[in-house]
Amino acid sequence: MRHWGVVGHAVLAMALVTGLATACTSSPPDQISADQSVGGSLERQYTDVVNKVLPSIVEIQSPAGTGSGVVFDSDGHIVTNAHVVGRESRFSVRLSTGTQQLPATLVSSYPPDDLAVIKIEGGSNLRPARFGRSADLQVGDIVMAMGAPLGLEASVTDGIVSAVGRTVPEPPSEDSPGTVLRQAIQTSAPINPGNSGGALVSLDSQVIGIPTLAATLPQLGGTAPGIGFALPSDLVTDLATQIVANGRVVNSHRASLGASVQTVTDPDGKPIGVGIVAVQAGGPAATAGLQPGDVITAIDGNAVTDVITLQAVLAQHEPGDTVQVTVLRTGGAVTVPVVLGEQPAA
Incomplete structure (x- = not known):
């Protein structure tokens, strides 16, 4: 009986607190309407960004695994991470707008900045992404991560820009020699395996970064939630343009x-x-x-x-x-x- 008595008092107390909270925090109808309007506007922005950018995101498959990429131009060049391509030279690419698998080949990989460009063979009706200026980013900006985490193509998550200009060590792996990322964007948008090489997107529907890695917690054997890093778009467009024009990076700036x-x-x-x-x-x-x-x-x-x-x-x-x-x-x-x-x- 004592146990039920405690529960009964707890329920009563919770009901009283709930009633008090309702009385203290109730808002005038016009304020509720304004809040709903703001929320609806942001929701429409999200939907608009997804509709505009997601067709430019691809899933990349190879014997090394699965990753993501971004359509760089109408000629079929796809920008992604160097660790996504690894040591492979041929890939299968699936657009987020369909199920057709398109063959692709490596143009060049630049591991020091974990960037690579591959090219789709015979692709048509590609929608190149619009790349923005990462130099204009501010901490607190809302961003969306698009890619194929865990092989789930056309996935979208959101967060904010947590910091800019990070210097982040990237540990070596079987397919990557390891490096130090420069001027990286830190974001709270979830970045999971498979997101690498995809797009970090602003509410202006511009790609402002390439998600590359998530912070890890060695003592827990997993990633640290809400701490991910992306290559800045200014660096990405510079190196990718060099690769497309010359077949390789000719000016590293490092x-x-x-x-x-x-x-x-x-x-x-x-x-x-x-x-x-x-x-x-x-x-x-x-x-x-x-x-x-x-x-x-x-x-x-x-x-x-x-x-x-x-x-x-x-x-x-x-x-x-x-x-x-x-x-x-x-x-x-x-x-x-x-x-x-x-x-x-x-």
Whole structure:
């Protein structure tokens, strides 16, 4: 009986609180009408964006798996992630507007920025996406992610721009050497396996990013909800245009030391720096006096413990920037200025 008494009081209390809340928060009819109007307007915007952009989204299938892509032009070029194409050169592409599978071949892949372009063979009536300027994005902008997560083609999710200009390490995988994404867009729109290579879309029906990866929680063995990253459209259109015109990236815009490097560890296996294996003749490192055997431990006073850390630091710079590089060599630590060069294109 005591158990039921507690439940009865709880129900009564909840009813009283509910009644009080209703009395305190009830809105005038005109305000309710205005709220419904705003909600209806946003809903219509969503529907309009989906109707305009979804026909430009494709599903890409290969022996390596399934991913997404965006129609780049009327000639059949499709932009996607490099890790979606992996080591494959032939693909099957399905438009979101039908079930027909179209053959496609690789034009070029550029793993340093995780971008690739493939081309549909014999495609017609393609609807190229409109690409916007990612430089104009603001935190809080509403965005929609479109793609084929988990093989569910023509799927749409939504969220906001959580941050811009992120530098994000992308771990290596079986089909990708790993890299550091530069100027990435962080979004709360869910990004799941299969979303990679699809579109992050503004309410202006413009593609402003290419969803690429989701943050992971190693301790839980899964992704972190609401934290995903996309390549910015300004970078995507630049590199894709180069690939379409030249068959490859010819100008990477990525800063480089002009040296081959590897992570150095102590006797316990702990990373302690980045060892220079070789330097490019006449390159930035060689010109500054760096040499094979030097171990880079800091750049501009910030610790560098492994290759990924070095890549992250360089991703925040432009070719032509001068950085202070601290290295360990016989005789102690030395800090030298290095004028960064440009990473060779694919």
